[in-house]
Amino acid sequence: MKVCIITNIPSPYRVDLFNHLIDKSIYDINIIYSSKNEDNRFWKIDKVLLKNSSFLKSKTIKIRTKMDYKYIHIPFNIIAKLNDIKPDIVIGSEYNPTIVEAFIWCKLKKVKYISWSDGTLNSEKNINNIQLILRKLICREANALIASSTATKMAQLKYGAKEERIFISLLTVDINKYLIERDYSRSNKTPKLLYVGSLIKRKGLDLLFDAISLVNYEFVLNVVGEGEEIHNLEDQVQNLGIREKIKFLGYLQQNELKKLYAESDIFVLPTREDCFGLVILEAMCAGLPIICSKYADGVLDLICEGENGFIIEPYNSKQLANTIQNLLNNPEKIKAMGKSSYTRVGNFTLENVLKGFDGALKYVFKIESL
Template sequence: MPEHDPSTLRVILAAVNANTRFGGEAMLPVHYFRILRERGFDAHLVCHERNREELSSTFPQDADRIHYTVDRRASRRIERAGRRLPTSVKSMSTWLLMSAIAAGDLRRTARALVDSAPAEVVVHEPVPVSPRQPSFLRDVGAPVVVGPLNGGMTYPEGFAHEVRRSERAVRWLVRTCSDVANRLIDGKGRAAVLFVANPRTRDALPRAARGRRVVELVENGVNLSRFAPRTRTPSGNPRFAFVGRLVDWKRVDLLLDALARIPQDHTLDVVGDGPLREALRAQAQRLGLGERVTFHGLSSQDETARLLRGCDALVLPSVYECGGAVVLEAMAVGLPVIATDWGGPADYVVPEVTGLLVPPTNASEMTAALAEAMVRLGSDRALGVAMGRAGRERVLAEFDWERKVDAVTAVYFEILGGHRAGAAVPALNIDTSEGAVAPHERHGQFHRPTPSMR
């Protein structure tokens, strides 16, 4: 890769949410901004004012490079009107309207930063990661990069019956409407490059965006300085952790049922919050797990890393997980992972090498399989240590944030090369054809095909 002077390029990261405490995709813009600034790029972050408190304390030296949009009265009214709607309906109704209002402010701020740039500019929209959600970033006066996107998920067949018929109808309607919305709001159709995390997401792109240049790049990465490996092997009673939002598709209820079936010296730490928190607390009490389960609520990344270093394994029984950054974070710490053989976690975990994958056949069989996997790792700590070591090596090889930013910045400069030459679509020298190596290096002993490739 040719050497480029980072100071010659202004990168404008546009994201409504940019906050590590929010978890999920909101953390992605923060990582990009942090590393780009460390490397000397003229990076700017445009986001909503709700992120001000954390970003001000995290980046005090770059306060003048973070630009906040305000909450408008119309957005507050729309949010109140849609509180009772199902999530799938909100995503293409009230949320879309609120996104349009917020994106208008993001776009205007980004355009002003482009116009004032002393050097060349790329605008990068890392979130939202949904491949079907329209992008409002267009006509900003500079090439736009979107993603990495990650989506195209369905429920496993054994759990599809749990999705209400009304919800299935709404999902079909949302997917149909998304093609229309992306033709009308064609930011993705005009983007210079779309990053996608996997072929599953490529297949889920709206029709209006399928003619753009698509580059495969993993969505998640790990801050290895924060998620350092544990220095001691586990001792005492076997201890497991769940980290994530407490929502229905994470299936923490099955994890509690599994814990109730295994020896009483096995314990569980639940890190995260969500609408099911009280229901899960009540379930734990009914199952007699009051002394074996600790609900920690929301924790910072540093607190989560410390907790994981004291556990035997991470357990993520989600049946609708596009990514699963926590899987990579646990692997970086040196923990084996027990996860569902579906979606993002199945892309990250190598069975019998870095962890154990549980088939999502149905709720009863999955509960039994979770219990069996926990007993196995709880009784054979040498196996868990070996898997944790292999997981750490896999993260170092493929999921380090530094390597991810290497790939992204290479694309930035190639886009600008094509832009200067007047090319409508840049000719990137990264081979992303099927079966080829993506911008992050793959290692054969660890590579696992995504569900859509099976």
């Protein structure tokens, strides 16, 4: 059986997932990307890693949103590509123009279609009526659905999907690349907090800095990432009088980042909105306790409140400050929660995550054979 997966760009975590699927699957897997990259992504992908992959001819439109940029890829040859591959099943990621064309092609050709999404009711709260109609149509008509989180499943149900057709395949990284056996007997003289992500309004660093100004403790926050808010954030740090506590490190490649995870004590993600928050999982692989915004929609699957982390309201500066302060005041709690984080990452191995894909494919093939 031939399976075609369509997604936007070859992000590192997706490439790892696809390669594992290709290597382990009984199916003939083909990957189609709408574009090679987006200008807010700094990662580098070795072309050798792009197995069974092809790229569409497309035009990318960049749209400014309230807190970020959105990229829409307009495909020129998705129909021709599908006609050439002749898949038995198409797995389409999200609900963009490429996916809508592919969905229509599947309907016309009587090819089974699986809808795959990271989106949540929170991340999609500002969609327009046309986007809502498309989601409802695809979720109701898809032969099966793959959800990247519990929150995504809730969205698919809201859009009209039948629960028995939904299979959860948690968003993940290749955790073997991030696992660090931490020496918990070692501790930093000055505790090190860590943030990893884009320096954009959506990520909520300004909210974190407001909270840090209220924390009465000597520590350092290392900020990893680049983005358009850098100058505003530097000005804010200066105005709040916390310059000695904040270090802007820019973008780091994986080997440098892994070293920094190993040297850190606490991971903080104050985001205003995230479909999941994969950096949380990376930090858990390093055995770090997590302080995370409730607006990172992966928290339902990643964090057990009080065991490996705390889920906070980032707009409540006092609550966030108190959470940081209380954890810094309790080094043994930091170690215990870090150990719990490390234990929980076993749920996110590629083998476990791909059970959702396997379940969706078997469900569709079973229907086909009836």
